[in-house]
Amino acid sequence: MTDHAARKAYELLDAGKRIVVATVRDTEGSVPRHAGSFMVVSEEGDIWGSVGGGKFEAAAMKEAQELFESSVRNRVIYVTLRMAGKGALGMVCGGSAHIDLTLYDRSNAADLDLEEETITTAYLFGAGHVGAAIEPVVRSVGFRTVVVDDRPEFANASRFPDADRVVVAESYQQAFDDLDLDENSYIVICTRGHMEDLDVLRGAIHQPHAYLGLMGSRRKIAFLFGTLRNEGVSKELLDDVHTPIGLPIEAETPAELAISIVAELIQERARNLKSQSDKERTKKSQAAQDRVKNRKNQVASSAA
Structure with a gap:
């Protein structure tokens, strides 16, 4: 939040730089950051934002550097805060998450859609x-x-x-x-x-x-x-x-x-931002339901 990661991502792309954006997806149990949290990684290894710090972040950093060095633009990794098993990081917290990593440059910069952090x-x-x-x-x-x-x-x-x-x-x-x-x-x-x-x-x-x-x-x-x-x-x-x-x-x-x-x-701040996020999700969900309802009404009217 301190470095305004979304803004930095667009600045780097405008300057012709390549970046990797790592985004937390599908969390389960106790994890350091919620789904939607993201981190921007430069080719030099600088980071803005966070996917959780510690071993969570280290795993994402490692994969990001591999993306820079390969012809692949996207990969998803599974990490879990357990001692053993698939994606295990040798920890006992028990939570897990999928982290989506995507490489961006000028060729696909228009596909990047990051929400600016709420300014407090x-x-x-x-x-x-x-x-x-x-x-x-x-x-x-x-x-x-x-x-x-x-x-x-x-x-x-x-x-x-x-x-x-x-x-x-x-x-x-x-x-x-x-x-x-x-x-x-x-x-x-x-x-x-x-x-x-x-x-x-x-x-x-x-x-x-x-x-x-x-x-x-x-x-x-x-x-x-x-x-x-x-x-x-x-x-x-x-x-x-x-x-x-x-x-x-x-x-x-x-x-x-x-x-x-x-x-x-x-x-x-954490409580307030969560409340705002919950309200926004409810608003989007209601809008989606309204669109489905309107389409059904249009189909029914056409059939009549």
Whole structure:
């Protein structure tokens, strides 16, 4: 996800390079990646995306290199996380999968149809010690990062050289004026104080998002929620806020808090993307059923 494998595949083909795309098919039992996961392999052995890491990935890499060296363009391998048997990788997890490998170059580039990875963006409100610890970690697991603070001495390219965007807000009350959030936005509020948190939270609850988390003590959260409830904010909106933020690992330092918070973001992203995928499959299935029904109706009308 970090390297946007689909985009890289098309870039390499446009540059006249050859690639192999390995795609997980027909999984059974416990496997590292779900069906549809794919990996792009270059002739130099560079990879983007993943079919599961470890021995799963090593097996796919070996087959990919063999495709580059042969006249064959496609092959399917069977791998299983068992100690013995066909396709066994000497592991005890027990799952198995077929991996489809196809070589592409300019002659068949038009046949490649990869879905771009869903872009998920982490909006970090607060560029202090915790925000600075979170940004590189959350970026390393594939999120775009947008850092927002009202202090230019904190929100700047020197402190966040690799962030996708650093925003110096005129005030936290106007923090969302120049942002474009969607259903794949993950909001983390970790500003320097109660009133700054309140300003951000007041705006965040009305923004589209996949996740909204707020760092703070129980007393602080009670104060913020109580203030918003008195302003007329519904309990349902506040129930959507993840607080205390992060997975419970007894984190204390900024670095530890970053791990806790990013772990929760990974968990929520997986749940959200699965939900989106399930909805899309249901939509496609319904569309297919409708097409069959329409064809039957047309045949019946012609017969009449």
